[in-house]
Amino acid sequence: MNKPIVVTIEETKIENKDVKTLRFHYHRDVSPGQFFMIWIPGVDEIPLSSSFTRENLKGVTFKRVGEATRQLFKLDKGDKIGIRGPYGNGFKLFGEHILFVGGGTGIATITPAAEEALKMGIEATIILGVKTKDELFFEERLKENGAKVYIATDDGTRGYKGFASELAIKLLKEEEFSLIITCGPELMMKQLLLNRGDIPLQASLERYMKCGIGVCGHCCIGRGLRVCVDGPVFNHEVLEKLEEFGVYTRDASGRR
Incomplete structure (x- = not known):
């Protein structure tokens, strides 16, 4: 699961001028709230939450804001990307x-x-x-x-x-x-x-991520929590103890 699986983009949809959805066949089960590491060949690898699941057809939806997402936005049906994951924990649904x-x-x-x-x-x-x-x-x-x-x-x-x-x-x-x-x-x-x-x-939560598996430490928050493995979904009990939640984030070097 830690090596990218190359898949072919099966469907694309422009949601608005800057947001696009890509769908692809991927055999692993995904829970709402989990994320993939998406590899854009020759460009970069970035985390994107799952936005669609129907049996083996999965999807991600993203906004073009940086170089990686700008290049991803250019891809169309038939193009290839690499997938790792899914990673992290998802939402726990309950109640009426x-x-x-x-x-x-x-x-x-x-x-x-x-x-x-x-x-x-x-x-x-x-x-x-x-x-x-x-x-x-x-x-x-x-x-x-x-x-x-x-x-x-x-x-x-x-x-x-x-x-x-x-x-x-x-x-x-x-x-x-x-x-x-x-x-x-x-x-x-x-x-x-x-x-x-x-x-x-x-x-x-969204934080700067590179590995997606808790090794690199780029997405650490609070006292040793890693968004990629302990999150990205956190409950109110954890969030209320996080000093930085809603106050500041860190860049690629780990600085505030």
Whole structure:
């Protein structure tokens, strides 16, 4: 599992001008919240959360922000990439009604979890938070699967005007939830942690990763926790003890 398996891209979809989904055949089971190490030949290897699973067809969804994702964005059906994983722990789904909050590309991480919850007979309410309406994706996919979807845009071009965390706090006061699941900007997730009341919370964190198997130490947080093996999903009990959560991250050299 620690050597890349070369696969052929079977399907691609442009979700918006900067976000794209790639799907490929991969035989290993994947749980919502786990991630792959994606090797772009001749470029780099980067971690990407699973965004789609249907038997042996798996998928990742990403935003072009750096050299690796820009090159990955150029690939099309028939091109090849390398896959390692899946790695890390996934979301633990339980209860009668779960609130899912996704910000930006964090939407891609929470969507498979919401779909799995619906299959389990759990009611799913999802907040999709983006800067502007043109950045939305997966809305129709979630609605087609039976989720109740709310939209929050920073500029008010669609749905609630403001941050996804603000809308989530409002819903937490109006409805009963068994669990909160979130992925996105840490400031957003930190607000959910601070305002969760007594509702359990699970958050998927993003950190700089190179190995994906707990060896290199680039993704360490707190006192010896490694996002790649101890996470990327952490519960509220762990997050409340992390001094750096929602405050700072580290670069490739490990500096704040």
